[in-house]
Amino acid sequence: MADEIREETKKGLSRRQFLRGVGAAAATATVVGAVAFRPKTDEPKQGPKTDLDAIPGAVPVSLKVNGKTHQLNLEPRVTLLDALRERLQLTGAKKICDMGNCGGCTVYMDGKPIYACLKLAVDSQGHDIETIESLAPEGKMTPLQQAFVDHDALQCGFCTPGFVMSVNHLLKTNPNPTLDDVKQACCGNICRCGTYTRIFEAALAAAKARKGAF
Amino acid sequence: MAGWNDRKTSKYVGQKVTRVDGPAKATGRAKYTFDIVLPGMLYGVMLRSPHASAKITKLDTSAAEKMPGVKAVVTIAGVNSTLRYHGQEIAAVAAVTEELAKDAVRAIVVEYEKQPHSVRTEMAAKIADRKDAQPSMIPEGEVADALKSAAATIEATYSVPIRLHTSLESHGSVCKWDGDALTTWCSTQAVHGVKEGMAANQGIAQDKSHVICEYMGGGFGSKFGPGVEGSVCATLAKKAGAPVKLMCDRAGEQLATGNGPDGFAEVKAGASADGKLTVVKANLFGTGGNSSRWGLEYPYIYHAEKRDVSMTGVRVNCGSQAALRAPMHPQACALTEMMIDELAYKLNMDPVEFRLKNQSSQLREAQFRMGAQMIGWDKRNMSPGKSKARFVRGMGVATGKWGGGGGPGSQVQVVVNSDGTVLSKVGTQDLGTGTRTYVASIVAEDLGIDIDRVKAMIGDSALGYSGGSGGSTTTASLAPAVKTAAQAARAQLFAKAAEMLSTTPDSLDARDNKVFVAADPSKSVKFTELCARLGAQPIVANGQFDGSLQQGGVAGVQFAEVEVDMWTGHVQPIKVVAVQDCGYAINRLAAESQLIGGVIQGIAMALFEGRKMDEHTGRCLNPDMENYKLPGPMEMPEIIPVIYDTHDKVAGIGEPAVIPTAGAVANAVYNASGLRIRHLPIVPKRMMEAMA
Numbered sequence: 001m002a003d004e005i006r007e008e009t010k011k012g013l014s015r016r017q018f019l020r021g022v023g024a025a026a027a028t029a030t031v032v033g034a035v036a037f038r039p040k041t042d043e044p045k046q047g048p049k050t051d052l053d054a055i056p057g058a059v060p061v062s063l064k065v066n067g068k069t070h071q072l073n074l075e076p077r078v079t080l081l082d083a084l085r086e087r088l089q090l091t092g093a094k095k096i097c098d099m100g101n102c103g104g105c106t107v108y109m110d111g112k113p114i115y116a117c118l119k120l121a122v123d124s125q126g127h128d129i130e131t132i133e134s135l136a137p138e139g140k141m142t143p144l145q146q147a148f149v150d151h152d153a154l155q156c157g158f159c160t161p162g163f164v165m166s167v168n169h170l171l172k173t174n175p176n177p178t179l180d181d182v183k184q185a186c187c188g189n190i191c192r193c194g195t196y197t198r199i200f201e202a203a204l205a206a207a208k209a210r211k212g213a214f
Numbered sequence: 215m216a217g218w219n220d221r222k223t224s225k226y227v228g229q230k231v232t233r234v235d236g237p238a239k240a241t242g243r244a245k246y247t248f249d250i251v252l253p254g255m256l257y258g259v260m261l262r263s264p265h266a267s268a269k270i271t272k273l274d275t276s277a278a279e280k281m282p283g284v285k286a287v288v289t290i291a292g293v294n295s296t297l298r299y300h301g302q303e304i305a306a307v308a309a310v311t312e313e314l315a316k317d318a319v320r321a322i323v324v325e326y327e328k329q330p331h332s333v334r335t336e337m338a339a340k341i342a343d344r345k346d347a348q349p350s351m352i353p354e355g356e357v358a359d360a361l362k363s364a365a366a367t368i369e370a371t372y373s374v375p376i377r378l379h380t381s382l383e384s385h386g387s388v389c390k391w392d393g394d395a396l397t398t399w400c401s402t403q404a405v406h407g408v409k410e411g412m413a414a415n416q417g418i419a420q421d422k423s424h425v426i427c428e429y430m431g432g433g434f435g436s437k438f439g440p441g442v443e444g445s446v447c448a449t450l451a452k453k454a455g456a457p458v459k460l461m462c463d464r465a466g467e468q469l470a471t472g473n474g475p476d477g478f479a480e481v482k483a484g485a486s487a488d489g490k491l492t493v494v495k496a497n498l499f500g501t502g503g504n505s506s507r508w509g510l511e512y513p514y515i516y517h518a519e520k521r522d523v524s525m526t527g528v529r530v531n532c533g534s535q536a537a538l539r540a541p542m543h544p545q546a547c548a549l550t551e552m553m554i555d556e557l558a559y560k561l562n563m564d565p566v567e568f569r570l571k572n573q574s575s576q577l578r579e580a581q582f583r584m585g586a587q588m589i590g591w592d593k594r595n596m597s598p599g600k601s602k603a604r605f606v607r608g609m610g611v612a613t614g615k616w617g618g619g620g621g622p623g624s625q626v627q628v629v630v631n632s633d634g635t636v637l638s639k640v641g642t643q644d645l646g647t648g649t650r651t652y653v654a655s656i657v658a659e660d661l662g663i664d665i666d667r668v669k670a671m672i673g674d675s676a677l678g679y680s681g682g683s684g685g686s687t688t689t690a691s692l693a694p695a696v697k698t699a700a701q702a703a704r705a706q707l708f709a710k711a712a713e714m715l716s717t718t719p720d721s722l723d724a725r726d727n728k729v730f731v732a733a734d735p736s737k738s739v740k741f742t743e744l745c746a747r748l749g750a751q752p753i754v755a756n757g758q759f760d761g762s763l764q765q766g767g768v769a770g771v772q773f774a775e776v777e778v779d780m781w782t783g784h785v786q787p788i789k790v791v792a793v794q795d796c797g798y799a800i801n802r803l804a805a806e807s808q809l810i811g812g813v814i815q816g817i818a819m820a821l822f823e824g825r826k827m828d829e830h831t832g833r834c835l836n837p838d839m840e841n842y843k844l845p846g847p848m849e850m851p852e853i854i855p856v857i858y859d860t861h862d863k864v865a866g867i868g869e870p871a872v873i874p875t876a877g878a879v880a881n882a883v884y885n886a887s888g889l890r891i892r893h894l895p896i897v898p899k900r901m902m903e904a905m906a
Contacts, residue, residue, distance in 0.1 A: 050254070051310035056282045075313050082312065086257075091249035092242020094431070096382045097464050097839035104382060132242035141237055149236030152807045156646030157239030158382040158431030164240060183847040190839065192382050192432050193646050194814030196850045198807060 052087075061121050065090065066134040072121070080124045081105045081116035084131060092132035092161040096190075103189030104158065106165040107131045113169050115188070132161040135168065144168055147206035148199070155193035162189050167203040177207055216701060218763065218798045218862050219659055225725075226655035226665055230803035233651045234670060235429070235644070244429045247401040248461050250388040256285050256308040258450050258460030259315035260443065261322050262470065263297040263304055266531035266832025267331035270295045270304070274323040278307055281321055283314035286454035288446060297326070298504050299532050300833045301469025303442045308450040308458045331531040333827040335376075335476055335501045338528040352522045357482075360493035360520045364484025366560035372481065372552050372892045374545045374876070375824030376501075377474040378842055379538055383431025385471045386461030387444045389451040395422040396448055400440065401461075403433040404682030405643050409675040411440040416448050427643045427673040434815075435537030436472035438682050443471075468837035472536025473825060475508055476500045477545040483518075485557050489571040494518040494553075499526040500545070502535040510542040514550035515615050516572045531832055532825075537684060539812070540869035543614060544819055544876055551612035551877030552892060555884065559598070565881070566591060566611060578613055581771040581793040581858055585611070588854060589773040589791045599888015607788065609775045610881025614873030618796070618866030619766020620690030625678030626699040626757035628657055630707065632749055634742040636661065638699070639671045641680035642692050647868055648804030649688060653696055655801065660700035661707060662724025663741050686866030690764035693800055693864050699757025706753045707744060714739050714747065765863035770794035772813065772874035775851070776882040778889075783901030785883055787817055787851035790875065795858045797865030802857055809855035809871045816875020818845050821895050843895075 058073045063080075065088060072087050081098075084090045084107070096104035098117050105116040108130040135142050141149070145164060154160040163186060170177055170185035177185070182203045191199070221228035238244040271294075275287045286308040291297065297304070305322055309315035332338045361367055387400040387408075396416060400408045405425050413423040430437070440448075447460035462471060477500040484493045491513070500508045508527030558568035566582055573579075585591075594609040595601075629637040638657045644650045654670040661668075671677055681691060708719035711729040715722070715737050723732040730738035775789040790813045799805040822843040826835040836842040857867075876894060884890050889904040 051283060055311060055314065075311070077313055078311075085249070086251060086312070089251050091245065091251070094246075094382070095248065095461075096384075099464070099838060099840060101839040102382070136241045139241070139243075141241060145237070145240040148240040149232050152232060152236075152803045154233070154236060154239045154646075155807055155811060156382070156432045157235075157244055157429065158246065160239045161242040164242075183850070186847040190382075190844055190846060192380055192434075192815075192844065194811030195807065196814060196847050197810055197853050200847070200850070 059122065062125050063121060063129060064127070065129045066131060074121050076120065076122045078121045079117055080119040080121045080129070083121035084116060090131045090133050094158055094161060096158070101190065102159070103166060104162040106162040106189070108165065108169065113165060132165055135164070143209055144171060144206040147202040147209070151198050151202040151205060153195055153198040153202035155195050159189060159191045163191065163199050167199070170203070171207055175207060175210065177203065179204065218864070224659055227659040227800055228798065228802070231651055231655050231665070231801045232803065233648060234654050234665065235650050246383055246429045246431050247387060247399045247427065248383050248431070250399045250459060252388065252390060252457045255388070255457045255459055256310060256454055257312040257315050258306055258308045258447050258458045259312060259319050260303055260446070260460070260462070260466055261305045261319045262466055263300060263302040265297060265326055265328055266300050266333055267329040268297045268326040269329060270297065270324060271327050272323060272325035273305070275305060277323065278318040278321040281314065281318040283310040284318045285309060285456060286450045287318070288449050288453060290442065290446060301466060301533055301837065303446070303470065306446045306450060306460065308454045331832040333531050333832050334829050335499065335528055335530060336478060337829060338501065338530050339478070339499045339526065352520055357493055357495050357520060357522050361482055361484045364492050365487035366557055367482065367484040368553065368556050368560060369482045370553070370556065370892055371478065372549050373478045374476055374548050374819070374894045376476040377538060377819060377823045378468050378825055379434045379436040379472055379474070379536065380468065380839065380842065380844065381432035381434060381436065384462040384464065384467040385437060385441050385443050387440070387447050388457060388459045389448040390457035391452055394418055395424070397424045397426065398444065398448065399426050400444060401430045402427050402437045403430065403643055403645050403684070404438045405641050405673060405675050406679055407438050407682045408440050408444065412444065412448060415440065415445040425675040430643055430645060433645055434539045435541060435684065438684065441471065464839060465837040468842060469834055470533045473503060473533060474538030475502055475535045475542065475545065477510055477549055479512065479549040479553070481553050483553055483557060485561055487561070489561060489563050489568050491516055491518045491557070491572040493520040495522045497524050499528060501528050501530045503530060503532040504534045505529065507535070510546040512546060512550060513553065514546045515613060516550065516554060517574065532827060539815060539872045540616060543616065543869070543873045544816065547612055547614050547873050548877040548880060548894060552880050555610065555881040556890060569611070569613065575769055577795060577860060578769040578771060581769060581795070582613070584856070584858070585771045585773045585791045585793045588856070589775060589789060591773065595885045598885050604781050605777055605779055606886045607775060607777045608882050608884070608886025609773060610878045610883070610885055611771065611773050612874040612877030612881065613769065613771045614870055616686060616768050616870035616873065617766045618686040618690055618768055618870065620687050620694060620759065620764040620864065622759035624680045624692045624695040624759060626695040627678065628699040628703040628755045628757065630703055630745060630748065630753035632745050632752060634667065634745040636663065636668045637671055638668055638696065639677045640692060640696065641675055641677045642688060643673045643683060645683050647688065647808060648801050649692065651804060652689065652693055652800045656693060656696045657700045657703070660704045661741070662729065663727050686869040689800060690766070690864045690866050691759060694760040694763035695757040697757065697763060698760050699755050702755035702757065703753050706755060710747060711739055711744055714744070763863060765797055765861060765865055768795045768797065768865050768870050770870050770874055772878045774875065774878040774882040776879060776886055778883060778887040778901070780887060780905070783898035783905070785821055785896055785901070787849065787879060789852045789854070790878070791854045791856065792871065793856045793858050794867060794870055795860045795865070796867035796870070797860060798862045799857050800864060805857050805867050806855040808867045809857070810853050812871025813853050813875050814845065814850070815872045817849065817879060819894060820876040820879035821845065821849070821897070824895050
């Protein structure tokens with residue numbers, strides 16, 4: 001997993017340069033964008049209802065998140081993370097470093113963990129996105145989430161969703177992990193309160209409780 | 215007043231209790247300030263100074279105001295304002311999206327006249343006027359004589375770096391006006407501090423200022439007031455006529471919301487052959503950033519027969535310091551413990567025995583003995599630097615002290631409804647220490663009911679006054695007030711039960727969701743039945759601080775074992791044993807987590823953290839999480855947290871937990887490798903330089 005994230009990081013690091021380019025182009029694209037790219041919504045189209053519908057340069061973006069398809073009107077420079085958090089209110093993924101260092105924004109794209117802060121929403125179209133909200137849709141925790149609670153593997157809790165996503169993916173791909181496997185799987189995540197060792201305990205306990213069956 | 219519950223019979227209090235908000239955090243449902251999205255909400259973005267020292271000669275926001283989606287622009291600095299550090303706030307924009315707000319910030323025209331700056335403590339200290347330093351109380355000759363007659367002496371300079379809090383949730387807030395009333399969601403460790411601060415800076419009455427902080431993503435001492443970012447957010451919201459969210463971006467967070475000061479110690483010290491610290495002469499200096507407030511205790515907890523210490527705080531063109539988890543103690547501890555350790559080795563004495571000869575606390579002595587036994591101190595490296603092996607292991611030790619304890623001011627209300635639901639209401643925030651959990655568990659314990667029956671309502675100024683979370687005083691201040699409220703509710707409940715059971719309230723006890731006659735448990739009434747009798751008169755019980763339930767003053771000792779790769783200079787922590795007194799631990803699980811967290815932050819200080827300033831440009835080189843190093847999973851040792859039981863009063867543990875680790879790790883590096891690295895963090899480069 002760590003390698004996958006690093007791979008994503010390499011690809012994604014051009015984002016800042018990309019943003020700079022868009023900033024310069026925004027002025028010329030403004031008029032065209034507002035007229036040509038109307039948002040696709042189920043609502044009757046009677047002109048912009050809110051300021052968010054009238055963002056210059058915005059384009060229609062279709063995101064499949066947690067099995068549901070959402071039609072959004074976003075500027076091409078909007079990250080997947082911001083789209084999830086600010087537009088879809090899926091705020092489990094956190095914005096912390098915003099540069100692919102901390103793993104707080106970890107989501108799955110087509111089943112693999114990625115940093116949502118390094119992925120543009122427009123580039124996420126046509127992919128299956130899963131956020132931490134998909135793990136316990138009815139509010140009932142998964143055994144792994146229960147293990148996080150039981151082992152007190154969270155303090156302020158801000159990094160927790162990212163760690164849960166990393167460990168959850170590990171257990172899917174490696175049902176009998178060693179302590180080292182768990183550490184490797186969480187390599188892309190940073191915790192500041194200092195809860196790492198509790199997280200390792202929770203991950204190993206959850207794996208053991210399932211006896212290898214995930 | 216009843217004391218804290220007997221751990222032999224209690225169900226929750228004094229036991230290991232999982233967090234009541236654990237599920238919300240583990241599922242991502244917990245809503246932090248950063249997660250608030252309100253209808254029509256705008257996004258605030260800050261313009262910050264690119265210079266360490268400059269005068270603003272032009273500031274023009276007119277183009278920014280006309281940018282698409284922009285609803286408000288406010289200036290914080292003006293023409294002729296002097297900017298004193300990289301990252302200082304200049305102006306802010308609110309727009310319909312964060313991206314548009316960033317565009318507008320870029321469109322603000324600022325011209326600067328750069329001025330000379332100084333950003334590095336050691337360079338500033340060279341030219342600093344040290345006349346403010348405390349004058350020596352001991353004649354020069356006496357110190358020189360003591361050094362001359364010492365059996366072992368050292369003369370060395372030690373330093374610890376400036377550390378950045380790096381709270382994962384940055385500083386910031388969401389502000390919403392309704393007429394002249396302001397609601398602020400704020401990531402804070404002082405709900406009421408923000409309430410009062412916002413009222414003051416917005417010129418409104420305190421009863422018009424409502425602050426909410428249900429969850430917050432770390433503060434570590436840096437989040438007490440609204441901050442510039444909070445005040446500006448409220449002003450933007452007022453000007454725009456819409457709610458605004460303004461969270462600092464990572465660079466802003468690292469540059470301008472506080473930092474933990476550095477420390478330099480130029481020391482001459484001596485000890486007698488029997489292990490007495492006879493003399494310490496030290497010139498200490500460090501920086502509070504854009505303030506010269508700086509100071510620490512030296513040689514920390516140790517007694518020196520002759521002590522001559524001068525202290526200078528220098529001002530640099532960097533953001534101001536803020537309290538950082540046990541302010542100045544980890545610095546004082548590491549600067550002292552490295553020196554003490556060096557003297558012990560010079561004397562050829564067991565470093566533990568040398569420490570014990572120069573401190574007087576029996577509690578600490580017992581902690582030293584216990585920790586030494588647990589880590590296997592007698593198996594430490596007896597000949598540091600002699601091994602030819604590539605991988606070498608060693609052990610080190612250090613000790614800390616802290617105040618803690620509590621004080622009055624927290625209002626608590628416990629409500630028992632006729633349907634059996636129970637509310638425990640406090641204004642206090644939970645920093646991740648487990649506040650919400652004991653606000654529920656203390657009430658559940660005393661009412662004899664399951665903890666999930668109790669809804670802890672916290673983090674809201676409307677729930678009653680409470681103090682800020684600083685000095686590890688939250689639990690020692692709040693828990694006694696929760697306890698008195700729980701006891702008052704219990705008394706009312708027992709009065710009702712006594713009527714039903716035809717007995718007297720003092721003959722009753724409560725457990726397993728029942729109130730029963732203590733001498734004859736068959737005579738009982740279910741909690742829910744009892745509540746049903748309350749009818750239109752729910753129980754409302756208030757609590758206040760009870761000083762007899764708390765006590766300050768704690769000690770801690772930590773032992774660290776590390777492995778050093780002598781070919782690469784890499785230091786891998788292997789094991790840390792942390793023995794810490796915190797009085798009565800209300801939740802032993804959360805207390806242990808605090809202790810583990812302290813150790814990990816201490817490892818970070820020893821081996822990783824450090825803000826880097828560029829003297830030439832005056833800019834910070836690592837205001838991010840890429841180049842500001844924090845330890846990750848691979849760097850974690852085995853950590854053994856030991857809650858050392860002393861008395862039955864609550865003291866607090868958050869801060870003492872972090873104090874000894876860095877010193878212990880640095881000393882372990884010496885024991886393993888024979889290399890005395892006197893400047894933290896001990897990165898491979900410093901190890902390689904020492905080997906060369």
